[in-house]
Amino acid sequence: MSAVVTETRGQYRRSRGEQVGLFLRGDWWRIVLLGLFLVGGIAPLVMAFLISLKTIPQFARQPFALTFPLHWENYGFAFEIVLEFIKNSMIVSGVTVLGVLLLASLSAYAFGILEFPGRQVLFYLVLSLMMVPSAMTLIPSFVLVKDLGLMNTYWAMILPWIASGQVFAMFILRTFFESLPKELFDAARIDGASEWQGYWRIALPLSKSMLGVAAILNILGTWNNLIWPYLTIQKQALLPLTPGLWAYQTEYFTRYGLTMAGLLIGSIPLVLLFIFTSRWFVAGLTSGAIKV
Amino acid sequence: MAVKEMPALPNAAAQAVDVQERKKPLGRRIYEGRVAYTMLAPTFVFLLVFMYYPALLGLYRSVFKWAPGLDSDFVGLGNFIQLFTKDRVFLSSMDNMLQLAAWYVVSTVGVSLFIAVLIHRLRGGRTQYTFRLGMILPVVIPAIVPLMLWKFIYDVKVGPLNAILTWAGLESWTRAWLADPNVALYAVMLRNFPWVDGVAILILLAGLQAIPYEIVESAMIDGATEMRRFWSIELPLIAGQIKLITVLTIMWGVQEFTAVFAMTQGGPINSTMVPGMWMFFNAFRINKMGYASAIGVVLFLLTLVLTLINMKYITTEEY
Incomplete structure (x- = not known):
């Protein structure tokens, strides 16, 4: 047995x-x-x-198997174009995720640790947003961003994405903050610490891994958004990676060597991010945080 | 109430403090909560401007015939009536969406469950880890990349799918997969073969690994077969995870139109149209913003109903 x-x-x-x-x-x-x-x-x-690794004639002769000589210069060509998209994506997703973490951790601290009149009502107000599909806000958001004069700026992406991204991040962080022992915060209060110190010195340092999880999920979401940047950014120089690759592929469609090289280069940054953060990644997806 | 949680205080004393707290006038309590309100302020500024306002505006615009820069005409429920009685494309797009969502649920749950159980049954710890990593890795490939690659795979002239069919002597099966109205929807549906979904696999695997080993062990000692172990022990115990994946996939399937947008734009002859894409088309190609807002509201109501059904009937119990 x-x-x-x-x-x-x-x-x-x-x-x-x-x-x-x-x-x-x-x-x-x-x-x-x-x-x-x-x-x-x-x-x-x-x-x-x-x-x-193929030129156009090589592809026409033998589309799938390796053909020699290998044309690595396709990568050089694609790199010059795609690098610009990657840079834009890093700026936009980077600023967005910082804003999301800041706002979400503050509001999660208020909802999870503090006590104040209207807590339930305000919380349900945020909760209700989980039911609003992005499709419903797409058109009015577009008109709003246009009226604010933000078209063709990074802010057209960053500001709405901070607003929508913080909802989910807040839920993860609030659940986590609530699981922290209350005695920690009470002890700090008795020692005369303000709530800001409780937030900055106790809650944040203890939730580094949860912040990492929230950050990665947020980055994945903004990085993969195609429709919104397509609508709000017409300047090629400001396009982030996803709509950038789409435009690039449309432009060079029949030059398959170049388009494939571009798609592969575009895949690298997130793979690198994953390699450095895979522990958080797996932990985040399995910790039950996803269940909300 | 922070005080209530303090174990040091006996119950009666804690209650006394509690009552005292509650007796404070509202104004005083609001003043004492000023730090909390300050912490919430930035969040709510962002939500008001970029979430609530657009959402309410979407509701409001859906009862108008409206294009930016032009006068808007109040049409009441006219947009909705037209959607459900006259708009053939919208009705067929709802049908397409249901087919796609149903397939996404079947493939995500079916394939992920199969893979998760296979990984869970692996006896070598290292192979288990390797495959878990291998399954999750594709999640970080930008979603647009597989979409573009599959568009190429389906290409009528140079796509590998037709090349493979020709090579296998099935030349009569080759076609323009994404340009043939009879098969385009299925081509979009069946992209990403073999439908490995790393996130779903991880969630299911976590559920399987959380099953106390004693339960499995005693069943094995009683002579349960592998199949029996799966159907009678594991499946019921990860029902919560399966429901979660089902609900998330349905909700996503209702709104999703990135795949259709990137691969076919709803064509050919609207055969791959989904409501989200139809909304996009109305709003940004033919400038019928009010009408498009009405489609957005329909999607919202659909999500709302699904959420309510989910909350009411599908509760996740822990064991």
């Missing part, structure tokens, strides 16, 4: 020989199946990479 128990759980450290044994005894078909899913998911990217 005990054999069943130890074998079905991958929780013990095993030697290489034991691992090979496990593989042969039952893991192999699972690994093959999972591998197929991975390969299927990655196949389009591999295809993009193979095509990205």
Whole structure:
């Protein structure tokens, strides 16, 4: 019986020989199946990479397999254009996420830690926004941004995205703040700390990982937005990555080597971000914070 | 009430403090909450300007025939009546949206559940970790990239899909996938094969790993098979996660039109039109802003109803 128990759980450290044994005894078909899913998911990217090294005649002759010589200069060409988009995206998503974290953590502190008349009502006012689809606010927001004279500026993206992004971030952070021991804040108050100090010196330092989670989810959202920048930014020099890649692909559509190189370069920044923050990422998605 | 939580105070004393607090006049309590209001102020300024105001304006504009710069005519529910009685494109777009959303739910839940269980059953800790990472990694590829790649895969002349069909001797099956009104919706629907959704997989995997191992162990000792373990133990215990993914996917499916926008713009002959895209088209291509606002309101009501159904009937119980 005990054999069943130890074998079905991958929780013990095993030697290489034991691992090979496990593989042969039952893991192999699972690994093959999972591998197929991975390969299927990655196949389009591999295809993009193979095509990205071709000139137009090479593509016409042999579209999918490798053709020599390899034309790495496609990347140089694409890089010059896409770099501008990446820079814009970093500015816009970066400023947005800072604004979101600041506003959301302040309001989460007020809702989660402090006591004041109207707390419930105000909280439900924010909660109700979760039900408003972005489709409903799209047109009036567009008219508003236009009337404010923000068209073709970074602010056309940053300000509305701070407003919409902070709602979800606030929910995550509030749930987390509420889970902190109240005694921490009471002790600080007794020692004469103001609420601002409680916020800055206790709540924020304790919630670094949650702030990281909220930040990453927010960045993913703004980074992938296509429709809103498409509407509000007509100057190519200000386009962020997602609408930028779309415009770029439309412009060079039949020069497949260039378009594929551009798409691949555009994928790099978030992959880098992920590599440095994957711990928060996985923790955030599995911690139950998503359940709100 | 912060004081109430303090364990040091006996219950009666805590209540006394509580009553004392509550007896304070409202003005006094509001004054004492000034820090909280200051902390909330920036949030509410942003929400008022960029969320509440546009949302209410959207409601208001939906009862007008309105184009920016022109006079607006009050038409009451005229826009909505026209949407549901005369607008063939809108009605078929609702139908398309339902088909897409249904497919998104089936593929997301089905495939993710399959993969999550496979990963969970892996016995090697390192392989488990590797595959978990491998499944979540595609989440950080900008969403526009797979959309553009699939647009290329479906291309009639140079796309690999037609190349593969030709190579397999199925030349009669090749077609202009995104330009043929009979298949374009399905082409949009089936993009991203094999439909690996890293976020859903992680949520389900977390649910599976939270199941106390004693439960599984005792079932195994009683001779439960792998299938039995899945159907009778794991599936009921991760029902909460499955519901969560279902609800999130439906809500997303109702509003989503980025994929359609990037791949087909609703064409050919409106065969891939979804309500969000139709709203966009009305507002920004033919300048019928009031009419488009009405579509936005319909989407809002749909989301509202779904949320209420979700809150009322689908509560997530913990075990």
